[in-house]
Amino acid sequence: MNNDKLVLGQRLRRLRRDREMTQTDMAASLGVSPSYLNHLERNQRPVTAALLLKLAEAYEIDVRSFAAGGGTRTGPDELAEIFSDSLLGDLGVPRYELAELAHNMPSVADAVARLYAALKEVDRNPDLASGGDARALVTPENWVRDYIQQHRNHYPALEAAAETLGGALSDPLSMAEPMRRRLKEAWGINARVVSQTELGNASQAYDSERRLFLISSLLRAENRTFALAYQLALTEFSDVIDKMVVDAAPPDQGIGELLHMSLANYAAGAIMMPYGRFLKSAEEYRYSIDRLCGDYGANVEQVAHRLTTLGRAGARGVPFFMLRVDPAGNISKRYAGENFPFSRFGGTCPRWNLHAAFQVAGQAVTQVIETPDGQRYFTVSRTIERPIKTGLTTGLQAVGLGCDLKHAHKLHCADGVDFGNPAVTPVGPACAICPRIDCSDRATPPAGRMLAIDTSRKTISPYPFVTG
Incomplete structure (x- = not known):
């Protein structure tokens, strides 16, 4: 990298705007003048190695990723x-x-x-x-997903509020009862578990006229606790969440409501697992999901999601990405603390063993994968059960959690991996854009590439193509 010619104006401006900072604020944090920062953002000055190190220290960004463009939303x-x-x-x-x-x-x-x-x-x-x-x-899900990724799935204002409240309600047995009391004593809201027939097609519902919060009896224990945390977040943090939605300027009311729900879900997880204590536990347990579930009365999905949110400046956890799929391969969740190595619009690579988790339900399946650009990630996948069993399906989904291989030594589930010479599985994005030639798992030919089929011989890949 020739730092003398490193112009990163757009990325620097995006970083500043994502942090909701003025040029004066960012300049002060970096120890430079606002006019110099303005020149940097307009690509009239190169970004030096020393300034890159200051950016990494002040905002906990990965220098290589930032310099290569990892700070962009659409890469x-x-x-x-x-x-x-x-x-x-x-x-x-x-x-x-x-x-x-x-x-x-x-x-x-x-x-x-x-x-x-x-x-x-x-x-x-x-x-x-x-x-x-x-x-x-x-679509609402795409707009909200992009908003979440823009903020790297971390919201300091919600974290601060939730940490104060969650710390006050912490209980070694269960947070459900302290949260129920808080709703009753501070807000006059009675929480009650009722039969599913009383709720119809809802799993939880709040009746504002009767000040009554109803929770389905079919919800699993961890999901009942989360339901209480969600209602508490809506009640306690209404001003904070409302302001965040207004500032986000969603294009219509429906998208705004979905964003509001997503932020309340985020806050619920932060109440159940207060940032400082949860990060300390995660590091002490070497990110053992089972131990974290036990300590915080949460399920695997709740803990996995929480692990993707640990982006606080000065107290950052391992930057994970997370994916949730059903047995048919439909993706219903994508979250990333940094970059997500898979397709944005398509599915996952068949070589990633996320779906293998369905064959060994309840067990963790680990793998080291390598993307076409040479980046390596450690991943762990396992099945989870839906919050409510309907009896119409198996009720199983799978969660995949991963991080850059350089962080894997911090993980309990990576014990036994030879980091000097790991067994690596080459993976790619969606088949239509994957550049790998000799892939026996390729499902479709790469778009925009001329096929190189020789009828007199068959290749490992069903769709060989011309490179270059």
């Missing part, structure tokens, strides 16, 4: 996935141009990603195209 991999679509594949846009777009014009890259997501939504639901309002094509 080169996501753009490559978009431009591999049959609609655009014939353009043959080279990767270096996509990298320049992601790094130097991140807002434009985000706009391209939003338009593509809208196009995919039209494919799924053509009726939306005739509505006349383009905002209808921005």
Whole structure:
């Protein structure tokens, strides 16, 4: 890396805006003048190695990832996935141009990603195209997911409020009873467990007129506790959450309500697992999920999700990414403390053993994977049960949790891995954009690549293609 020519203006501006800081505030934290920072953001000055180290110390960013563009929301991999679509594949846009777009014009890259997501939504639901309002094509889950990733799934204001409240309610047996009392004594809300027939298709419901919070008797114990924490978050932190939603400026009411629910869910996890104490426990137990579940009365999914949120400046945990899938491969959750190494719009790589967890329900399945750019990650996957069993399905889903291999020595489940010479499984993004040639698991040919099939011989991959 030639630091004399390292211009990172757009990434620096994005970092500052994501932290909701003025140029004066960031300049003070870095020990530079606001005018110098302004020159940096306008690419009129290069970013020096010394300043990169200050950025890493002040904001706990990965220098290599930041300098390579990891601070962008829509990176080169996501753009490559978009431009591999049959609609655009014939353009043959080279990767270096996509990298320049992601790094130097991140807002434009985000706009391209939003338009593509809208196009995919039209494919799924053509009726939306005739509505006349383009905002209808921005699906709530995509908008909220992008908002969450923009903030690296960490919200300091909610963490501070939840840590104070959760610390006051901590109980070595269960937080459920202290939270129930808090709702009753501080807010006049009675919490009651009732039969599922009384709730219809809801698992929990709050009746504001009767000041009554109802919880389904079919919810598992950990999910009942989480339900109480969710209602407490809605009640205690209403002003904080309302302001966050207003500041986020969602495009319509439905997306705003989904964001509001997502932030309340986040706060509920933070109440059950207060930041400082939870991080201390995680490090003491070497991130043993089972021990953390036992200490905090939480289930595997709740703990796994909480582990992706440990991004507090000066007290950061291992930066995990998390994925949740059902047996059919549908992805219902994606969270990342840093970068997420898989496809944004498609599924997962078949070589990642996330789905193998369904074959050994309840057991942890570990793996070291390597992405096409040479990055290595340690992953652990295991099944979880849905909050309520309906009797119509197995009730099982799978959660995959992973981190950069450089952090894996901190994990209890990585004991026994030879970090000097680990067994590594090459993986990739969605098959349509994966550059790996000799992959026997390839499900589709790579978009925009000419096939190189020789009828007189069969190759390991069912879709060999021309490189270069």
